[in-house]
Amino acid sequence: MGEKSVAKVILPEPTLRRLPWYLAYVRLQQAHGVEYVSSTQIAKEINVDASQIAKDLSFLNIRGKTRIGYEVESLVAELADFLGFGVEHKAFMIGVGSLGSALIQDQGLLQYGLNIVAGFDIDPTVIGRSIRGVPVYSMDELGVKQKELDTEIGVLAVPVEFAQDATDTMIACGLQAIWNFTPFRIKASSDIVIQNTSIYAHLAVMYNRLDERHRLLK
Amino acid sequence: MGEKSVAKVILPEPTLRRLPWYLAYVRLQQAHGVEYVSSTQIAKEINVDASQIAKDLSFLNIRGKTRIGYEVESLVAELADFLGFGVEHKAFMIGVGSLGSALIQDQGLLQYGLNIVAGFDIDPTVIGRSIRGVPVYSMDELGVKQKELDTEIGVLAVPVEFAQDATDTMIACGLQAIWNFTPFRIKASSDIVIQNTSIYAHLAVMYNRLDERHRLLK
Numbered sequence: 086m087g088e089k090s091v092a093k094v095i096l097p098e099p100t101l102r103r104l105p106w107y108l109a110y111v112r113l114q115q116a117h118g119v120e121y122v123s124s125t126q127i128a129k130e131i132n133v134d135a136s137q138i139a140k141d142l143s144f145l146n147i148r149g150k151t152r153i154g155y156e157v158e159s160l161v162a163e164l165a166d167f168l169g170f171g172v173e174h175k176a177f178m179i180g181v182g183s184l185g186s187a188l189i190q191d192q193g194l195l196q197y198g199l200n201i202v203a204g205f206d207i208d209p210t211v212i213g214r215s216i217r218g219v220p221v222y223s224m225d226e227l228g229v230k231q232k233e234l235d236t237e238i239g240v241l242a243v244p245v246e247f248a249q250d251a252t253d254t255m256i257a258c259g260l261q262a263i264w265n266f267t268p269f270r271i272k273a274s275s276d277i278v279i280q281n282t283s284i285y286a287h288l289a290v291m292y293n294r295l296d297e298r299h300r301l302l303k
Numbered sequence: 304m305g306e307k308s309v310a311k312v313i314l315p316e317p318t319l320r321r322l323p324w325y326l327a328y329v330r331l332q333q334a335h336g337v338e339y340v341s342s343t344q345i346a347k348e349i350n351v352d353a354s355q356i357a358k359d360l361s362f363l364n365i366r367g368k369t370r371i372g373y374e375v376e377s378l379v380a381e382l383a384d385f386l387g388f389g390v391e392h393k394a395f396m397i398g399v400g401s402l403g404s405a406l407i408q409d410q411g412l413l414q415y416g417l418n419i420v421a422g423f424d425i426d427p428t429v430i431g432r433s434i435r436g437v438p439v440y441s442m443d444e445l446g447v448k449q450k451e452l453d454t455e456i457g458v459l460a461v462p463v464e465f466a467q468d469a470t471d472t473m474i475a476c477g478l479q480a481i482w483n484f485t486p487f488r489i490k491a492s493s494d495i496v497i498q499n500t501s502i503y504a505h506l507a508v509m510y511n512r513l514d515e516r517h518r519l520l521k
Contacts, residue, residue: 102501102505105501105507106486108486109485110488113464116464130488168507170503170506170507172510174506174510174513183409184409187405187409190404190405190408191402191405193402194503197506237513245327261513261516264505264509268324268326268327269324269328269331269349270351272348278512280508280509282502283320283323283324284500284502286324287320287500288388288392288415288416289319289322289323289387290316290319290320290498291456291498292387292392292416293319293387294313294498295456297313298479298494
């Protein structure tokens with residue numbers, strides 16, 4: 086698989102975000118001993134058009150066989166390989182408050198290839214401690230630790246008012262990708278990879294839709 | 304503010320997801336003693352077009368004054384009020400494994416109006432324990448506890464293979480909104496509110512973009 090060109094394809098973000106859904110579903114099928122799945126079956130199960138699924142998978146050069154569909158085992162392998170979940174990516178947690186320490190404790194991240202190897206904070210009561218074996222350092226040590234551990238990814242979970250400062254420090258210290266969990270829209274030069282995961286923004290959508298439902302039921 | 308009709312507006316999801324960014328930014332300005340901000344200023348800071356911001360805010364009947372902009376204090380109040388972050392929404396955590404217990408420990412959710420009042424699991428080693436004061440019950444007790452506590456929201460963080468079963472149970476027990484943290488695309492009738500927050504899917508995007516960066520630098 087390493088020799089294929091698929092790993093070099095730059096996919097549209099919506100496709101990239103759907104691929105893990107396909108992987109989760111076909112892994113389930115694999116666990117049940119299913120050998121082949123069609124895009125129509127996947128479509129029915131996960132609420133995405135069959136044609137969209139076929140198109141997404143064709144980006145990875147994965148094509149189903151007529152009337153048989155996709156071979157489950159190789160589909161799982163190719164998706165997992167492409168998504169990089171099987172490869173260790175070292176990361177720093179920037180901000181070890183409530184959300185930051187919760188994320189360090191989530192073993193799920195490791196299953197998806199993210200290994201948080203150290204935390205950083207400015208709070209002296211937290212610095213020097215360790216969470217599930219992950220040491221917490223002062224932000225002043227970020228540059229030294231980045232060189233020592235050769236880490237590329239920073240997970241940002243600081244209070245909003247420190248988000249941009251922390252971002253600037255992370256970039257100055259050599260981090261190349263920032264996974265931003267704050268609701269603040271951080272700015273960085275275009276060569277820095279930024280993923281925004283403002284989990285709280287999803288709450289706003291949920292509350293609004295619940296309000297709508299209540300009105301409809303009145 | 305309660306008499307205004309804005310709370311009844313059903314906004315497009317992209318708008319709803321941007322509003323918390325505006326709120327985070329104008330709260331910062333408020334903390335700095337700033338009295339007015341223009342959409343152009345907000346735009347520059349958070350990378351959204353000024354016209355989009357003006358349009359988003361006009362959905363809420365918030366309009367800036369010519370050449371002065373938006374009054375920061377009332378903008379903060381109206382956004383916070385509309386988003387519902389100041390109102391307590393009770394929720395159950397379904398699945399108290401690694402991610403589930405991490406989310407229970409994240410005090411940030413409470414700041415955004417989500418109060419996780421109980422956890423549920425099928426693992427006998429977890430049932431009966433409590434996490435930060437939040438009791439963990441057996442899934443068998445979900446219906447009884449839903450009636451007792453009048454909870455509408457279920458936060459789903461079970462292993463993929465149990466995601467659909469747990470969803471069906473949640474709905475049968477009277478929950479009306481599901482915040483799905485699993486990478487599985489759960490199915491429910493259209494009157495159930497579903498928000499998917501597959502944080503691991505964001506990792507796929509980040510890894511892919513980092514790969515791209517590595518190739519460009521070679």
